[in-house]
Amino acid sequence: MYLSSDPIDLPSLLGQARPSDGGICLFVGVVRKESEGRETTRIEYEAYAAMAEAEIEKMLRSIAQTWPQTRLWIRHRLGSLSPGEAAVAILATAPHRGEAFAACREAIDRLKTTVPIWKKEFYADGTSEWVDPTRASGVHR
Numbered sequence: 001m002y003l004s005s006d007p008i009d010l011p012s013l014l015g016q017a018r019p020s021d022g023g024i025c026l027f028v029g030v031v032r033k034e035s036e037g038r039e040t041t042r043i044e045y046e047a048y049a050a051m052a053e054a055e056i057e058k059m060l061r062s063i064a065q066t067w068p069q070t071r072l073w074i075r076h077r078l079g080s081l082s083p084g085e086a087a088v089a090i091l092a093t094a095p096h097r098g099e100a101f102a103a104c105r106e107a108i109d110r111l112k113t114t115v116p117i118w119k120k121e122f123y124a125d126g127t128s129e130w131v132d133p134t135r136a137s138g139v140h141r
Contacts (some may be wrong), residue, residue, distance in 0.1 A: 002056045003049055003117075005079040008086045016073055016091060023097030025104040027090045033083040035131075039124035045078045045087065047117040052076075055115045063103055063110075070094040070103040076117060087119075 010028065017024050031043050060072055073091040081087055088111070092104035111117075112133045122128040 002053055002074045003047055003076050003078055005077065008075045008077060008089045010086070010089060013073055013075065013089055013091050016071070017093045018071075020095060021071075021093040021100075023092075023094045023100035025092045025097070025100040027088075027104050027108055028086050029088040029108070031081045031083045031085050031087055035121055035123075038121075040083060040121055041124055042080050042082050042122045043087070044080050044120045044122070045076070045117060046120075047076075047078055047115075049078075052115050052117055056111070059107065059110050059114060063106055066106070067094065067099045067103045070099045072103055072107055074107060074111065076111070078117075 008028075010026070014024070014026060031040065033040055056074055060074070063072060064070070071093050074089070076088045077086065088108070090104050090107045090111070092100040092107065094100040094103065117133065118130060119133065120128055120130050
């Protein structure tokens with residue numbers, strides 16, 4: 001299960017590494033207090049869970065074909081999150097750091113562009129808006 005309304009357990013995620021893994025890359029995306037010059041009070045994440053889980057599975061299989069010695073774990077929060085809370089965590093482990101970094105980056109970039117997870121930002125001025133997941137995300141292609 002990749003999606004949950006529970007906080008992400010980072011120590012448990014890091015415990016997945018094998019003694020043979022020379023590279024362990026952990027990406028954690030947290031809710032920012034500011035977004036495009038506006039103070040953010042919270043973010044709500046929603047997903048079509050069955051489809052999102054299937055898309056993550058498909059994405060992981062595809063990444064495994066590119067980096068077969070790399071293993072990946074993904075956790076994404078749903079629900080209401082406050083600034084500073086972890087929204088997503090991706091762990092990539094591999095015999096060497098290069099593969100771990102590359103697979104981790106590919107995973108977050110593809111998660112943002114292919115998985116049906118939506119976020120709504122709520123601002124200090126009382127307004128809110130649904131946000132394109134690739135906006136200002138630095139998605140690298």
